[in-house]
Amino acid sequence: xxxxxxxxxxxxxxxxxxxxxxxxxxxxxxxxxxxxxxxxxxxxxxxxxxxxxxxxxxxxxxxxxxxxxxxxxxxxxxxxxxxxxxxxxxxxxxxxxxxxxxxxxxxxxxxxxxxxxxxxxxxxxxxxxxxxxxxxxxxxxxxxxxxxxxxxxxxxxxxxxxxxxxxxxxxxxxxxxxxxxxxxxxxxxxxxxxxxxxxxxxxxxxxxxxxxxxxxxxxxxxxxxxxxxxxxxxxxxxxxxxxxxxxxxxxxxxxxxxxxxxxxxxxxxxxxxxxxxxxxxxxxxxxxxxxxxxxxxxxxxxxxxxxxxxxxxxxxxxxxxxxxxxxxxxxxxxxxxxxxxxxxxxxxxxxxxxxxxxxxxxxxxxxxxxxxxxxxxxxxxxxxxxxxxxxxxxxxxxxxxxxxxxxxxxxxxxxxxxxxxxxxxxxxxxxxxxxxxxxxxxxxxxxxxxxxxxxxxxxxxxxxxxxxxxxxxxxxxxxxxxxxxxxxxxxxxxxxxxxxxxxxxxxxxxxxxxxxxxxx
Numbered sequence: 168x169x170x171x172x173x174x175x176x177x178x179x180x181x182x183x184x185x186x187x188x189x190x191x192x193x194x195x196x197x198x199x200x201x202x203x204x205x206x207x208x209x210x211x212x213x214x215x216x217x218x219x220x221x222x223x224x225x226x227x228x229x230x231x232x233x234x235x236x237x238x239x240x241x242x243x244x245x246x247x248x249x250x251x252x253x254x255x256x257x258x259x260x261x262x263x264x265x266x267x268x269x270x271x272x273x274x275x276x277x278x279x280x281x282x283x284x285x286x287x288x289x290x291x292x293x294x295x296x297x298x299x300x301x302x303x304x305x306x307x308x309x310x311x312x313x314x315x316x317x318x319x320x321x322x323x324x325x326x327x328x329x330x331x332x333x334x335x336x337x338x339x340x341x342x343x344x345x346x347x348x349x350x351x352x353x354x355x356x357x358x359x360x361x362x363x364x365x366x367x368x369x370x371x372x373x374x375x376x377x378x379x380x381x382x383x384x385x386x387x388x389x390x391x392x393x394x395x396x397x398x399x400x401x402x403x404x405x406x407x408x409x410x411x412x413x414x415x416x417x418x419x420x421x422x423x424x425x426x427x428x429x430x431x432x433x434x435x436x437x438x439x440x441x442x443x444x445x446x447x448x449x450x451x452x453x454x455x456x457x458x459x460x461x462x463x464x465x466x467x468x469x470x471x472x473x474x475x476x477x478x479x480x481x482x483x484x485x486x487x488x489x490x491x492x493x494x495x496x497x498x499x500x501x502x503x504x505x506x507x508x509x510x511x512x513x514x515x516x517x518x519x520x521x522x523x524x525x526x527x528x529x530x531x532x533x534x535x536x537x538x539x540x541x542x543x544x545x546x547x548x549x550x551x552x553x554x555x556x557x558x559x560x561x562x563x564x565x566x567x568x569x570x571x572x573x574x575x576x577x578x579x580x581x582x583x584x585x586x587x588x589x590x591x592x593x594x595x596x597x598x599x600x601x602x603x604x605x606x607x608x609x610x611x612x613x614x615x616x617x618x619x620x621x622x623x624x625x626x627x628x629x630x631x632x633x634x635x636x637x638x639x640x641x642x643x644x645x646x647x648x649x650x651x652x653x654x655x656x657x658x659x660x661x662x663x664x665x666x667x668x669x670x671x672x673x674x675x676x677x678x679x680x681x682x683x684x685x686x687x
Contacts, residue, residue, distance in 0.1 A: 182381060185288040185371060185388040195297030197368040200357055200380065201289060203304035203311055203326075205373035206390040207319075209286045209397060213253075213306045216277055217260040218418035220310060223272040224264035227430045233259040234423050249376055250347040253305050253327065254340060257347075261307070262338025266331050269309055271596055275666040276412035278314040283417070285319070285398040289371050289390050294404075296369060299323070301360055303353045303380060307340075318405045325356040354379040408563055408657065409665045411595045413605055415587050426589060433589070433608035436460075440607040444497065444523050450504045452523070460611050465502040467618030470579055472505060473548030483548030484621065487571055488581040489564055489646050490553035492592040493518060493602050494614070495583050499551050500524050502616040508547040510540060512556055512659075515600035533570065540574050551581075554639060557659040558593045562652045564643050565659070572638035576627035580642045582617040582649040595666040617649055 193199075205211030214237060221229040236259045244252030261269060293300060299322045302315050308326030315321035327348050328341040345352045357380045361367070370384030373392065381387035400406055416422050440459050447455045453463055473483030486507065488495050496509030500523070508525040519526055527543055529536045544550050554567035572578065585592070585606075592606025606612060624630030628638055640654075647654045660670045 181378065182372075182387045182389045185292060185390050188292050188369070188386075188388050190292050190295035193292070193295045193297075193369065197296040198298040198301070198361075198365075199293055199296035199369040199371065200301040200303065200360075200367045200384065201293055201371035202353070202373060202377050202380075203302055203306065203315070205392070206371045206377070207286060207289050207293060207302065208281065208284045209395060210284055211373060211392070214256065214420060215280060215418045216306065216310060217256045218423050219276050219280065219412060219414060220264075220269055220272050221260040222414055222418070223276055223412055224261070224268045227427055229260070229264075230418075230423060231427045234420065234427060237420060249305065249349045253347045253349070257307060257327065257329070257340055258338035261329060261336040264336050266309070266329070266334055266336055269307075269329075269336060270313075271667075272412070273310045274313045275410060275596060277310060278318055279407045279410040279412075280417055281311075281314040282318060282400060282403060282407050283397055285403065286390055287395055287398050290319075290398050290402075292369060292371060292388065293319070298368070301325075301357065301367065303348060303356060305347055305349050305353075318403060318407065320404050323360050325353075325360060350376045351379045353377065354383060356380075357383065406561075408559070408561055408655070409595075409662045410560065411597075411666045413590050413594070413597075415589055415591055429589065429610070430608075433610070434604070437604045437607035441521060441603060445521055449500055449506050449523065452501050453504070456501065461607070462611065462613040463498060463501050464613065464615040465618075466615065469503050469618050470621065483544065483550065484577040484579045485544065485571055485575050486549065486551045486579050486581050487567075487642050487646075488551060488553050488583050489650070489652075490555040490558045491560075491583050491585045492558060492606055493599070494585075494592065494606060495553060496526075496551040497522065497524055498585075498614040499581060499583070499616055501614075502618075503549075507549045507551050508543055509551040510536075510543065513599070515598070517600035518603060521603070537570060537574060540571070544575060554642070555659075557662055559662070560591065560593065562650070563655050563657070564647045564652050565662070566656050567639040567643040569635035569639040572628055572633075572635040572642075576622070576624060576629045578622045578627065578638075578642065580619040580622070580645050582619065582646045584615040584617075584650060586613040586615075588612075595663060619645060619649060 201207045204213050218230060218233055221233045236255050240252040240255035243255060300320060302321045302324045304311050304326040306326055307329050308324055309329060311326055312324040315324050325348060328344040330337045330339045330341045340346050345356060348356055367384045370381040370387035371390060372381045373390040440461060443455045443459060456463055470484055486499060488499060500507045506524045510527045510529050512529050514526055527539060529539060552571050554571055555565040556568060559565055587609045589609050590605040592602050594602060626633060628635055643654050663669050
């Protein structure tokens, strides 16, 4: 046990700062144990993560409840115990929620926010230990474990266990499994994670209640609360490419208050904006959106409308766009000032009904989809397609399907960006019919459409003899360089396996009563 010291009438810290740790001398077999909130993460306040779970499992109503109870939690933490405050937050965020929904949010939503808050000093030591990496946390284990294991390489995680009944969280913690993991209970959990007689080589904590587990480590360090920049995303073992959830900003109490107050106003505003998109002619929609607070920025030179030749056949172009939301083709049409048909792999019936442009469903049957695209190109002239096949929120481009390059040499790459300040307009786990409404619920969303030059004949399949895969990769790199994004080989299946535990298809009934698998 480290001794307490006094100097100048003030109690000195019993452990040195993490900055004093020489990480280079830590061997590959070193075992490290770290507290999560305030040590491995910069912020000691777990409220934002409870808020994310609350919104994903109960919407704005549960989020409002959590906000109302958070002052009570803070008061109990100061006047009674850290455990009492944590119990209030656990109850507000999880009571009545399906455990499966909490696990889904922990896997698909929380990692993006956790990854943006990793403490550089603690991570320097944690990552240098090549033996077992252990993490202790007062937060529910089910919330923190997917990120810690999947993105930081933790070998074991001990946290507060939720009590459940018939697949739903009761809002209480499981007292039989240690209750809220604070103070001595953390030390006990650590002993259970270690082999008999073993001691961790390094311990990382940040508050007095962590002293119990830090004192059984061979050496221990305190993570100071001084403000520091978080670890850059590219310095973590794994980047967060795919994530879900509706909230854009880290939900601090102030952000949550603004979100709850804005929600009914934003919902009404989204209905007005959607109605404008349906009722206003396309050539005036740019002006209507601007009046309603939706900015559409157009860059590059849009190609002219298709024209009819002597045989009355229309000749148009295929717009190959990156995919950010379900509204990409609509804002492409707004930028052009005329409706452009779009092919989609999945679209809710509601979105299809409200769409101001023609939408054509694809089936992911290559021969059938090729015939459909050729027919639409012939009938409509211009056509919009997103070769990625699904949306990605981060600055990455997924692998481009090569089918579009086989069907026409008249290809115009289009780089699309969108900016949302409050709600994400995409989902992998929720109802996609709400995606346009959530996008338009943002106070002032921005869509930027950049038209690139039409592909020269020598860089196409027909005119230049290039392979369709070469053309698809070239278009992907061209758009990525325009947006300063990174190209990847990831696909729709990778996204849905990560976020929704499926391969992106669901069984549906056909008109003849048979079942087939349809892309999400």
